[in-house]
Amino acid sequence: MEPNRRRFLFGCGVGVLGAAAGPARVWGESRVRILDGSVDLGSSPVMNQVSPDFQRWMRGVRVGQAATHGALQVFWLHAKEPAPPLGVLTLDEARKEGSLLITERADASVPELVVENRAKSHVLLLAGEILVGGKQNRVLREDILLPPLSGPRPIGVYCVEQGRWNQSRKDFDSKGTVAQPSVRQQLLGRASQNRVWDSVARAAREANPSAPPSPTGSYQAIYDDEKIQTHLKEVERAVPPMHSGAHGAAVFAGGTLSGLDLFHSPSLFTREWPKLLRAHAVEAYRLPPPKDSPDASLPAQIEKLLAQAARAEGAVRRNAGDGLLFEFQVGSSRGVSLIYDGRVVHTVIL
Numbered sequence: 286m287e288p289n290r291r292r293f294l295f296g297c298g299v300g301v302l303g304a305a306a307g308p309a310r311v312w313g314e315s316r317v318r319i320l321d322g323s324v325d326l327g328s329s330p331v332m333n334q335v336s337p338d339f340q341r342w343m344r345g346v347r348v349g350q351a352a353t354h355g356a357l358q359v360f361w362l363h364a365k366e367p368a369p370p371l372g373v374l375t376l377d378e379a380r381k382e383g384s385l386l387i388t389e390r391a392d393a394s395v396p397e398l399v400v401e402n403r404a405k406s407h408v409l410l411l412a413g414e415i416l417v418g419g420k421q422n423r424v425l426r427e428d429i430l431l432p433p434l435s436g437p438r439p440i441g442v443y444c445v446e447q448g449r450w451n452q453s454r455k456d457f458d459s460k461g462t463v464a465q466p467s468v469r470q471q472l473l474g475r476a477s478q479n480r481v482w483d484s485v486a487r488a489a490r491e492a493n494p495s496a497p498p499s500p501t502g503s504y505q506a507i508y509d510d511e512k513i514q515t516h517l518k519e520v521e522r523a524v525p526p527m528h529s530g531a532h533g534a535a536v537f538a539g540g541t542l543s544g545l546d547l548f549h550s551p552s553l554f555t556r557e558w559p560k561l562l563r564a565h566a567v568e569a570y571r572l573p574p575p576k577d578s579p580d581a582s583l584p585a586q587i588e589k590l591l592a593q594a595a596r597a598e599g600a601v602r603r604n605a606g607d608g609l610l611f612e613f614q615v616g617s618s619r620g621v622s623l624i625y626d627g628r629v630v631h632t633v634i635l
Contacts, residue, residue, distance in 0.1 A: 330600035336611050339622050342629040343595035346547065348584045349531060354523035356539045356572035357565060358580065360587055361531040362547055367628050370550040372406045373430075375557055377459050379408045385431075387457040389419045390439070395478070398423060398457070400440050400605070402431040407607065409630065411557065412621070413469035413564070415445065415505055416457040422446040422505055423457070424464050424481075426472055428623040428631055429606040438605045443472065443481045445504035462508045463564040466544040470635040473612075473619040492570055507567060520566040527558060533632075534558070535587045536565045539572035540580060542618070545590070545634040553631075594620055594634060 342364065349361040379385035384404035390397060398419070402408045410429040415422060423442035431438070445464070463469070468484045476484075485504045489496075492507045499506035507513060527534065532554055533547035543565050548554040597620070599613030608625030615634060622632040 330602040330612065332600050333598055334601045334611070335598050336601075336622075336624060338624055338627055339611055339629055339632075340595050342547075343591055343632075346532070346591050348535070348587050348591075350528045351583075352524045354520055356569040356574050357520065357524065357543075358537040358540075358575065358583060359524060359562075359565075360535045360537075360584060361528040362533040362535060362545070362587075363528075363530060364532040364547065366532070366550055370552070371625070371628055371630065373553055373630070374404055374406050374408045375553075376408065376410050376414055377461050377560075378556070379404055380459050384408075387416060388455060389452070393420050395421070395444050396441060397439050398442050399437050400429075400431065400435075401437045402433065402435040405433045407432060409553070409557075410440075410606075411463065411631070412472050412633065413464040414459060414560075415462045415464065416442065417460055417505055418454040418457040420452050421449045421501075422503055424468075424472065424504070426475070427604055427610060428621065428633075429604055430608050430623060430625055430630060431605075432607050435606075440605050443478055445481070445485050446499075446501050447482050447485075448499075448501035449503070460505065460508070461560045461563075462505060463560045464504065465507075465564045465568040466538075466635050467568060468504070469544070469564070469633075470619060473621055473633070473635055488567075492567060508563070513567065513570065516570050517563050517566050520562065521559070524562060527555065534561075535590075536562075537575075537580075537583060538565060538569035540575040542586070542590075543568050543635075545587070545632075547629070547632040549628045549630050590615060590618070590634065594632075 346362055346364045349363050352359045385408055386401045388399050390399055408431040410425050412425055412427045414425045422445050424445045426441040426443060429440060465488060468488055471481050471484050489498060489507055493510050493512055496510060530551050532551055535545040536543045546561055548557060593615045597613035597615055599611050601609050601611055603609060608623055611622040611624060613620045618634050620634040623630045
């Protein structure tokens with residue numbers, strides 16, 4: 286189909302946009318300004334979409350140098366940085382300065398919490414970040430870009446502490462931990478709560494089969510285990526600091542893709558990377574190292590994945606924050622990109 290016939294403007298109305306069947310539609314163009322709140326899509330995804338902003342960004346990503354340790358192989362990713370970059374605080378930074386408040390609802394509910402950003406900057410919450418406290422520990426379902434001075438907003442979460450429902454503290458804190466990719470992938474696929482619990486239990490067994498299970502089934506207990514702590518420190522020492530200017534990384538565990546994360550600026554990636562590295566290290570724990578180190582075929586695999594993602598069609602939806610989520614499939618991998626004001630703030634492929 287000719288490009289001008291494929292073009293679709295969101296200003297035509299949500300009713301037309303909701304017709305998911307048919308050719309891919311284009312969204313995210315600056316003249317339509319759909320990424321700054323001018324169109325309310327609600328929580329229902331709009332199918333068969335493509336994004337010029339996302340396509341341009343992914344086509345510009347290049348594979349750089351590699352770092353290896355044991356079963357982990359890390360390839361730095363580089364991209365053309367948008368100008369000017371968006372000023373963003375991470376969840377941990379906002380919590381540390383006291384500008385991010387996360388609490389149970391007044392009538393506490395497992396799949397929903399209340400968040401408020403009191404900072405004058407955006408705050409980025411990542412899918413998979415663990416929230417400790419409240420009546421039970423939770424994990425964030427999806428990326429959320431909270432606007433400055435957001436006021437209280439409901440956010441979707443999963444439980445990752447099945448055996449507790451009592452208040453240890455009124456609010457939630459972060460220990461700088463992200464669910465490992467096998468668990469995080471369930472979140473991207475919007476799995477059922479039971480599947481997430483099963484994934485957490487399996488991760489605990491695989492991480493340390495000889496350890497007694499957590500009394501409350503807490504995922505955080507994996508990170509708190511002494512053997513895991515020793516392993517994480519070894520990985521952090523062995524994997525050198527990222528190559529200067531990297532926007533992200535593609536990580537392989539035992540020769541298989543563990544995950545890929547890309548951020549709109551090297552600064553944001555630098556600040557988010559340590560907890561992402563630890564998550565990959567948990568995934569790689571007990572895996573044997575690959576025969577080839579590094580495997581010479583892996584950069585080509587990454588380039589193929591990036592090229593496929595740049596051509597992907599997917600679903601578009603809103604959530605509690607600014608911007609839109611673009612959800613897509615690349616082979617057997619799931620991808621989600623958070624796009625705001627023409628910037629691809631964060632992209633993950635698992």
